[in-house]
Amino acid sequence: MVDPLTFEGRKQRARFRAWHRGTREADFMIGGFFDRYQVSWSESELAWFEALLEEDDVDVMAWALQTQPTPPRFEGPLIEKMKSLDYVEIPR
Numbered sequence: 580m581v582d583p584l585t586f587e588g589r590k591q592r593a594r595f596r597a598w599h600r601g602t603r604e605a606d607f608m609i610g611g612f613f614d615r616y617q618v619s620w621s622e623s624e625l626a627w628f629e630a631l632l633e634e635d636d637v638d639v640m641a642w643a644l645q646t647q648p649t650p651p652r653f654e655g656p657l658i659e660k661m662k663s664l665d666y667v668e669i670p671r
Contacts, residue, residue: 589625590617596632605636607667608643615666616657627657 582588594617598610613628620628631639631653641647643661 586622586625589629590620593617593625593628593632597628600636602636605640608640608664609636611666611668612643612661616660624657627653627655 594610594613597613598606600606600609609632617625617628638647642649642653642658643664645662649658
C-alpha cells in the first residue's frame with residue numbers, strides 16, 4: 580500500500596479525484612488532463628492540481644474552455660495546457 584503522504588501517494592489520490600468528479604464531462608476533462616501531464620509534474624505542479632481539485636467542476640471547466648476568466652491563483656503554464664484541450668479523449 581502506498582503512503583498517501585508521499586508524492587506518489589498524493590498522485591494516486593489526485594488521479595482518483597480527477598476521474599471521479601460526478602459528471603462524465605468533468606471526468607474526461609480533469610481526469611484526461613491528469614493522465615496526460617502528471618508524469619513530469621514537480622511538487623509545486625502537483626500542489627497546483629490538488630488545489631484545482633478543490634474547485635467546483637463547472638468553474639474548472641469554464642476556465643479550460645475560456646468562457647470565464649481564470650483566477651490569478653491558477654494562472655500559469657498548467658492552466659494554459661488545460662486550455663489546449665488536447666488531452667480529452669471521448670470514448671465512442
